[in-house]
Amino acid sequence: MSTAELHTLTGAYALHALPDTELRDFERHLADCEACTQEVRELSATAARLGLAVAETPPREMRDRVLREITTVRQEAPAHGRPERTGGSGRTGRWYAYALAACVAAAAAFGGVAVWQNQVAQDARQEADRAQRQSEELAQVISAPDAKTSSGELTGGAHGTVVVSQSRNRAVFLASGMERPPSGKVYQLWFNDAGTMRSAGLMDPKASDDAVLLDGPVDRASGMGITVEPAGGSAEPTSSPVALMDFPTA
Amino acid sequence: MRVARGDQDAFAAVYDAVSRPVLGLVRSVLRDPAQSEEVAQEVLVEVWRTAPRYQPSRGSAMNWVLTLAHHRAVDRVRSAEAAAAREHKAALLERTPAFDEVTEQVESRLEREQVRRCLRTLSELQRESVTLAYYRGLTYREVSELLSVPLGTIKTRLRDGLIRLRDCLGVSA
Numbered sequence A: 001m002s003t004a005e006l007h008t009l010t011g012a013y014a015l016h017a018l019p020d021t022e023l024r025d026f027e028r029h030l031a032d033c034e035a036c037t038q039e040v041r042e043l044s045a046t047a048a049r050l051g052l053a054v055a056e057t058p059p060r061e062m063r064d065r066v067l068r069e070i071t072t073v074r075q076e077a078p079a080h081g082r083p084e085r086t087g088g089s090g091r092t093g094r095w096y097a098y099a100l101a102a103c104v105a106a107a108a109a110f111g112g113v114a115v116w117q118n119q120v121a122q123d124a125r126q127e128a129d130r131a132q133r134q135s136e137e138l139a140q141v142i143s144a145p146d147a148k149t150s151s152g153e154l155t156g157g158a159h160g161t162v163v164v165s166q167s168r169n170r171a172v173f174l175a176s177g178m179e180r181p182p183s184g185k186v187y188q189l190w191f192n193d194a195g196t197m198r199s200a201g202l203m204d205p206k207a208s209d210d211a212v213l214l215d216g217p218v219d220r221a222s223g224m225g226i227t228v229e230p231a232g233g234s235a236e237p238t239s240s241p242v243a244l245m246d247f248p249t250a
Numbered sequence B: 001m002r003v004a005r006g007d008q009d010a011f012a013a014v015y016d017a018v019s020r021p022v023l024g025l026v027r028s029v030l031r032d033p034a035q036s037e038e039v040a041q042e043v044l045v046e047v048w049r050t051a052p053r054y055q056p057s058r059g060s061a062m063n064w065v066l067t068l069a070h071h072r073a074v075d076r077v078r079s080a081e082a083a084a085a086r087e088h089k090a091a092l093l094e095r096t097p098a099f100d101e102v103t104e105q106v107e108s109r110l111e112r113e114q115v116r117r118c119l120r121t122l123s124e125l126q127r128e129s130v131t132l133a134y135y136r137g138l139t140y141r142e143v144s145e146l147l148s149v150p151l152g153t154i155k156t157r158l159r160d161g162l163i164r165l166r167d168c169l170g171v172s173a
């Protein structure tokens, strides 16, 4: 196949639609064609959006099966450098899983739709920087050595995980599959200080999967709650919580 | 080997973030619910196993996971077809149409609406080619055969269809 022809295979490649022989030819071509490499990257990301559009909730037992199975499966070594030892200051499987969770959640929350769409615009870039800083902070909390998690079901089949790091005195809430709040309303997060609710910020009303760094220190809070509030949030909860979760105990 | 309880908790957050699109995608390609769950489960365990190899510089984590899921679903459908000696056209025809039917099981509404809107900006041949390849796991040769359109045309439509979709969705990578 000629080089000119090979350049046209980026779409078929991104869709995994090449038969084996042509796949090998094209991968050899990719190794030294920068234009195709960049195009494949973009078209693969585009194909993934087609995948995101067909989400389907797995049965509950699948979660248990997967989480049980991973306890018997050894992780591969990182792509670069030597495999790192677990224990000590090495990165453990837990670290990779947390970092991956942060990347997935941060992409869903900030990257996927709104922010990167107008990447050229200055205000969007500032927003992206802010999102970037926030997701770095968020990643630090969930990958802290003393990070602890607890998970719970939320209303409507949604699932919430809260990660608390005592050393950083911060908490992160990871939500998946939350219903969008009613129009003109937002989800507001609260620290539960022995029954008194202290505002911990708002969730992005556009995202059904979200990772939020709770505003403010954890201090003595024993858990968190979520309420539906008017846009902009409230000084104290004005409706009964849609979810209450206890923080993980040491 | 033993894995600490904390590893499970950590991976639970990954599971919660990616399991729904993974299952939805695998199911769109494989159709059979039991087989789809089996493959989705294999994919999620593979995500755990290969997580240390994930490189953020190569694209988002969700993209990485869904690319893997698509690969595994397509591998399965092709090996199943090879094993069944490819009752070719019948099998292909049975596997159309692609998008509208699939999306009935969908719950991520915003994403679905945006993808649907952008798919409408494609020509009919672009849209059919892209959705048959992606949601049904057909090779471009199979798409060509199914639609009775020359191979070269399908190759081009897959590429320019995806490019138009990329621009409409505002994807950058």
Ligand SMILES: [Zn+2]
Binding pocket: A006, A007, A029, A033, A035, A036
């Ligand atoms: Zn090229």
